[in-house]
Amino acid sequence: MASNVPAPTTSKPRAGARQFLKKYFWEGQKLGDKQQEALKTLPEDASVWTKILVKHRLLVGILIPLLFFEILWWLLAIRHNYFEYFPSRYLLTITMIFGSTIAGMTSEGGGAVAFPVMTLALNITPHVARDFSLMIQSCGMAAASFTILWMKIKLEKHSLLFCSMGAVGGMVLGLEVVDSLLSSHEKKLGFVCIWFSFAFALFLLNREHKRKTFDEIQNFGVWQAGLLVMMGFLGGIFSAVAGSGVDICSFSLLTLLFRVSEKVATPTSIVLMAINATFGFYWRQMMTDNGVEMDAWGYLIVCVPVVVVFAPMGSLVASHFHRQVLAAMVYILDALALITAFIVIPLDLHLGIMSGSFLLGGFVLFFLMSKAGQWLATSYEKRSAISQP
16 A cells, blocks of 8 residues: 655755855846946847957956966966975965955955964064065965956946045055054054954844945935044055955945945955055055065065965856855954964053953944944934835
8 A cells, every 4th residue: 555645855955055155155247227237138149259248247357367466376386486485485375375365355455364473473573474464465466356347347436536535545545654653563553453343343234134225325425534544544554564454444434334235345455455555565665764674575485376366266266156045154254363362472461451441442433333324324314214205
């Protein structure tokens, strides 16, 4: 007698897993309006070159900067025997494989990975770590920025313009004045404490399920531009001390106050850091008395071949991630950096008070920024509801 009991099936769990992966890790890119229209209207009889540029823009966007930097590096490496630098510096090469990938995927530039690793794990001086961070980001983040711009991923252009204006002044002030006022341990702890505060504030913000986000700053005006300039100025000072900062400052203002989606704020911060790092590298080498630390050049040589590959790849992969995944990566990075700093650096009373002040002050600042953003988002919704017929 045949049984009427249905056989167990595993289709639902599998479907659930596929749905989860698609939602959070293959949500799709947030492209500019022109690029979306180009993909929709691409004719079947388009030329091969047109199809490559439109349909295969991802591969082309990675290959162009990769070939540019790799060809130049290999020509120089063969001419000047760069290979002799690797035996004593290969650990940083391995580190930057992961660091550049993360830099391309998140608002945390390559310096946000390189600086704590070099100063805390490899015991390299902050000056060398800072110079290296600016130098390597002028290559890796530039390559990632080219990929982002080539793929026409959506950016918050107001942030690019006004944060860059402020960052130039902040970078000069930081390099010429602020950097010399801080000790080595103060730089390390200040860097990790402030950005952990931001990560915690972002975590609290994202506990608001299905919160409203935007692709650009709403009702942009004078006061928004002023805030972007001020935050860029502050970020320029951080970048001058630790090699990165303007990217995270921009990201924090966009996500917490203006409620811009992480999918837009992340590529915006990457392009912004590329601009800022290039300017910082120029000022450090050409406008200061001593120029870039000599050890930083050696570290740059062994890392360029990997960062120009993995930073654009990180940007490509992250452009498909859900904004919650991008935010979670920020939480993890900043938490690990803080824990590592407290383990490695011996805390005295002064450093303990300073760290606590940075953590508390940073959290209060970012928390208030988040609350102000909530109020702004509510007011935008009310205005939209009133304006609708």
